[in-house]
Amino acid sequence: MSRLSIGIVGLPNVGKSTVFHALTAVAVPTENYPFCTIDPNVGTVEVPDDRLQRLGELAPRERRVPAVVEFVDIAGLVEGASRGEGLGNQFLENIRGVDAIAHVVRFFEDPSVARVGDGVVGAANPMRDREVVDLELALADLEAIARALDRTVRKARSGDTDAAAVAGVLDRLRQCLDAGQPACAEELSTEEARSIRFLNLLTLKPVMYVANVSEEQLAPQVSVVEDFRTALQAAHPQAVVVEICARLEADLLTLDPVERAEYQAALGLAEGGLIRMIRAGYHLLELHTFFTIGDEEVRAWTVRAGARAPEAAGRVHSDFQRGFIRAETIHFSEFERIGSLRQARELGRIRSEGKDYVVRDGDILFFRAAG
Ligand code: GDP
Numbered sequence: 001m002s003r004l005s006i007g008i009v010g011l012p013n014v015g016k017s018t019v020f021h022a023l024t025a026v027a028v029p030t031e032n033y034p035f036c037t038i039d040p041n042v043g044t045v046e047v048p049d050d051r052l053q054r055l056g057e058l059a060p061r062e063r064r065v066p067a068v069v070e071f072v073d074i075a076g077l078v079e080g081a082s083r084g085e086g087l088g089n090q091f092l093e094n095i096r097g098v099d100a101i102a103h104v105v106r107f108f109e110d111p112s113v114a115r116v117g118d119g120v121v122g123a124a125n126p127m128r129d130r131e132v133v134d135l136e137l138a139l140a141d142l143e144a145i146a147r148a149l150d151r152t153v154r155k156a157r158s159g160d161t162d163a164a165a166v167a168g169v170l171d172r173l174r175q176c177l178d179a180g181q182p183a184c185a186e187e188l189s190t191e192e193a194r195s196i197r198f199l200n201l202l203t204l205k206p207v208m209y210v211a212n213v214s215e216e217q218l219a220p221q222v223s224v225v226e227d228f229r230t231a232l233q234a235a236h237p238q239a240v241v242v243e244i245c246a247r248l249e250a251d252l253l254t255l256d257p258v259e260r261a262e263y264q265a266a267l268g269l270a271e272g273g274l275i276r277m278i279r280a281g282y283h284l285l286e287l288h289t290f291f292t293i294g295d296e297e298v299r300a301w302t303v304r305a306g307a308r309a310p311e312a313a314g315r316v317h318s319d320f321q322r323g324f325i326r327a328e329t330i331h332f333s334e335f336e337r338i339g340s341l342r343q344a345r346e347l348g349r350i351r352s353e354g355k356d357y358v359v360r361d362g363d364i365l366f367f368r369a370a371g
Pocket of ligand 1: 010011012013014015016017018019108109110113212213214215245246247248
């Protein structure tokens with residue numbers, strides 16, 4: 001089963017580790033997830049979903065297992081990384097491996113925590129910090145594109161028409177990056193996107209900016225993040241911004257759940273920052289959730305939006321994908337209305353779908369596969 005992961009990046013001292021440790025403190029017990037990576041830099045977190053809870057009530061089983069996403073702490077970015085500064089290229093390679101990026105930007109002011117980035121001491125400068133990091137990612141992409149362009153142009157000259165088409169796409173991406181836009185700003189057809197997937201471009205990955213604010217800045221009436229959002233619209237229209245106070249999140253974790261909820265309510269926060277970050281990550285990855293009801297567990301799983309039934313089967317077990325015959329399915333909302341599997345069967349509401357069926361968010365699936 002391939003894992004979907006979100007890499008946490010940002011300049012030093014912006015709060016990445018604090019965010020990561022808070023996330024891993026809410027991490028799932030790994031015994032339910034034999035595929036989990038055992039790595040101190042990887043935290044596997046549950047995706048909150050009320051439907052699983054409800055499903056567990058209607059179809060009681062020993063266990064309820066939520067869907068998960070992974071967060072990866074990618075330390076080591078400094079200005080000049082694309083030229084090999086700091087951990088340089090190794091750092092950039094680590095980002096290539098993730099599916100989406102959570103870019104932490106420092107908003108909090110704290111003279112005891114040095115700002116690292118542009119050599120300028122003083123007040124937080126989130127826009128400038130963001131530019132430093134995004135520039136490194138863009139430079140790394142430009143270098144990868146230049147190398148690939150060299151090869152494909154040579155192939156194109158020897159009459160390879162596919163290579164000529166790829167070279168055309170690469171050239172457009174180069175111009176886009178040269179103009180200061182991330183590669184995702186260039187509109188590519190599905191075919192074109194597929195043709196350059198091998199490059200794993202960093203600025204093609206979906207991004208959320210995590211604005212790490214202080215507790216005072218978190219108050220709803222003080223929005224220090226608005227200007228940042230506005231400025232970002234021009235540079236990165238698809239980007240998502242999530243506001244979080246990393247230090248507060250870390251402190252909240254030392255409280256028991258009841259105290260935590262009370263404290264959060266007193267601060268006027270409906271939902272913890274970590275939960276918002278997990279949800280945003282989930283949307284960023286364009287995932288759909290489907291459910292399975294087994295003898296021992298009800299479970300939520302993730303697939304990319306648009307995935308067909310055999311791919312969903314493969315998330316559960318590669319044998320199910322290989323031997324896929326059909327999927328029996330009912331949507332969660334209908335199942336909830338009917339109230340039990342037996343009734344749903346009696347009413348003939350469980351449909352049989354074949355290999356071309358596109359899984360919907362909220363489908364309950366039973367796979368039939370050849371052994
Ligand atoms: P990283 O280098 O990006 O991983 O940053 P860290 O998470 O190690 O944080 C650097 C320093 O900033 C630590 O001393 C943190 O305690 C501090 N820090 C992180 N978040 C906040 C915050 O929201 N407010 C304040 N005042 N300090 C913070």
